[in-house]
Amino acid sequence: MPISMMIQSLAGALAAGLDIPRLLQKSGIDPQVLDQPPQNRIPLAQYVLLSRYTSGAMNDEISGLFEKPLRLGHFRVLALSVVHTSTIGEALKRTIEFINLFENSLHYQLQASENQVELVLTRLPGQTVTNTYAIESVLTVHHRFLGWLANERIILNQVKLDYPAPEYKDEYRHMFYGAPILFNQHHISLQFDKSYMARPVVQNEASVECYVRRLSLITHLTLPTKRIV
Numbered sequence: 001m002p003i004s005m006m007i008q009s010l011a012g013a014l015a016a017g018l019d020i021p022r023l024l025q026k027s028g029i030d031p032q033v034l035d036q037p038p039q040n041r042i043p044l045a046q047y048v049l050l051s052r053y054t055s056g057a058m059n060d061e062i063s064g065l066f067e068k069p070l071r072l073g074h075f076r077v078l079a080l081s082v083v084h085t086s087t088i089g090e091a092l093k094r095t096i097e098f099i100n101l102f103e104n105s106l107h108y109q110l111q112a113s114e115n116q117v118e119l120v121l122t123r124l125p126g127q128t129v130t131n132t133y134a135i136e137s138v139l140t141v142h143h144r145f146l147g148w149l150a151n152e153r154i155i156l157n158q159v160k161l162d163y164p165a166p167e168y169k170d171e172y173r174h175m176f177y178g179a180p181i182l183f184n185q186h187h188i189s190l191q192f193d194k195s196y197m198a199r200p201v202v203q204n205e206a207s208v209e210c211y212v213r214r215l216s217l218i219t220h221l222t223l224p225t226k227r228i229v
Helices: 003-009 011-015 020-026 030-037 042-057 076-084 086-101 134-152 170-175 193-198 205-213 215-219
Strands: 105-111 117-123 156-160 189-191
Touching: 003 011, 003 030, 003 042, 003 134, 011 020, 020 042, 030 134, 042 076, 042 156, 076 086, 076 134, 086 105, 086 117, 086 193, 117 134, 134 170, 134 189, 189 193, 189 205, 189 215, 205 215
Parallel strands: none
Antiparallel strands: 105 117, 117 189, 156 189
16 A cells, blocks of 8 residues: 555544654554655555554544444444345445444435446535545445455445545556556446446345445455455
8 A cells, every 4th residue: 555545544534633753653654654764665564553553543434534433333333224224225325324324524425327326426515625635535445345245346346536636546447457548537426337236235234244344455456356354
């Protein structure tokens, strides 16, 4: 992971007054990386530890990057609810309904045409989205979660982002599996074939528990076409 991306992930913790050098040391990362060129990289395993320690210290799964915290267990409760739906389409609609209840920085909606589906995220007026990393995080979490529910990678036809390309934009090729990325758009979205909406949900509550424990790692992995994670 590029140091510049790691620094963005820590912006909420820094604003909350957490001891960043201590968090880095606890994660096996030399605090001097903060003085290195932003394009330098840290190992993924160490970043995953940093992410877990940061969210744990803040009791916030989004680590202070949204208007309100997502308390630890937020995603687990969502997953336990969604896993009881029958199809990816039903799962996505339940996910949107659940998230919008909290009115936290982003509003979700589903737009469908004859052949395409677009999961659209718009910023809530007057609410904080600290940086681009916050957007990347929620997009990759939802994309991988939908694929995991069906045990099939959801191939993205297009990703829209409402901000300029960040300095680590080359990482997006891995985040979104090579999908075309459009920057400076009017909204944020993931677009994919409508046929995925009929895919059956094949996971259960037991597999949710395993998935949630590995969520930080899964979010940053590029996975094979078929794999239960």
